Amino acid sequence: MAPAPSPVPRLRTARAVVFDTDGVITDSARVHAAAWKEAFDPCLAEAGQRRPFDPVEDYRRYVDGKSRLDGAAAFLTSRGLRPADETVQAVAAAKERLFVRRLREHGIEAWPGTVRLLRVLRAEGVPCAAVSASRHAPELLDRSGVRELFQAVVDGNEAARLRLPGKPAPALFLEAARRLGVPAGEAAVVEDALAGVEAGRRGGFGLVVGVDRTAGPTSAADLREHGADLVVGDLAELLAGQDIAQDIGED
Numbered sequence: 595m596a597p598a599p600s601p602v603p604r605l606r607t608a609r610a611v612v613f614d615t616d617g618v619i620t621d622s623a624r625v626h627a628a629a630w631k632e633a634f635d636p637c638l639a640e641a642g643q644r645r646p647f648d649p650v651e652d653y654r655r656y657v658d659g660k661s662r663l664d665g666a667a668a669f670l671t672s673r674g675l676r677p678a679d680e681t682v683q684a685v686a687a688a689k690e691r692l693f694v695r696r697l698r699e700h701g702i703e704a705w706p707g708t709v710r711l712l713r714v715l716r717a718e719g720v721p722c723a724a725v726s727a728s729r730h731a732p733e734l735l736d737r738s739g740v741r742e743l744f745q746a747v748v749d750g751n752e753a754a755r756l757r758l759p760g761k762p763a764p765a766l767f768l769e770a771a772r773r774l775g776v777p778a779g780e781a782a783v784v785e786d787a788l789a790g791v792e793a794g795r796r797g798g799f800g801l802v803v804g805v806d807r808t809a810g811p812t813s814a815a816d817l818r819e820h821g822a823d824l825v826v827g828d829l830a831e832l833l834a835g836q837d838i839a840q841d842i843g844e845d
Contacts, residue, residue, distance in 0.1 A: 599714055599833040604824065608801055610776035611715060612767050613708070614659065615726035615749075617786040618805050618829070620734045622702050627653040629692035633685050634669065641675055650808055654816075659787025661727045661750065661760040662686035697730065697737075704738035707830030712743040714833060721745045723770035727753065727760050746773040761789040764797030771799075784829065788820045795821025805829065 617623030627649035657665035731749035783794030794802035804822030
């Protein structure tokens, strides 16, 4: 009988693990990106720009991991625009409506590799937290059936209540580690967003894992440049005893 899977050596040293939600736990980043495109494109057309929002590269570079207002402002600024506060708020509000509609119409699922890792960590007594800049994180975790695997959730509602700055500031991750009762230096962060891995590095976490779902020409290198200690395409790669994971501990 094959031995039960366990975390690879570098992850095994962590006393707690803090996971980003969208794109790491749930397959919701694509839903966010599609909603952003539908919100941004009319704004770009009105400004006379012919190049639409790219739901892969533009989302990854300017929006992913940030609050709606910060993401909207960052992307519009990247196009050389100087949006008024009213414009940023209008785009962010449109994106919120579109995201909620898509979520209710199509539902959401958790990434299977992430669920496998979470169950192994739970069996080994490693506490886990879910973090998100979105206020929808609790609903996403409930709908995907993984809420019970987390001892703490710090979402956009909690960030607003506690006045925590958004990523790349590390406040969300640090609050999650505090709730798990583990110092940041003894915990790991798992993120797919550039702003998120930068937040993990700024927060002094002992290990920052980047998840490269896009597998673009520079996406893995970008994650490392922003602070990822190692990069995987799926979190099942962090389970030892699998062929795909054999070299992860040596990174």
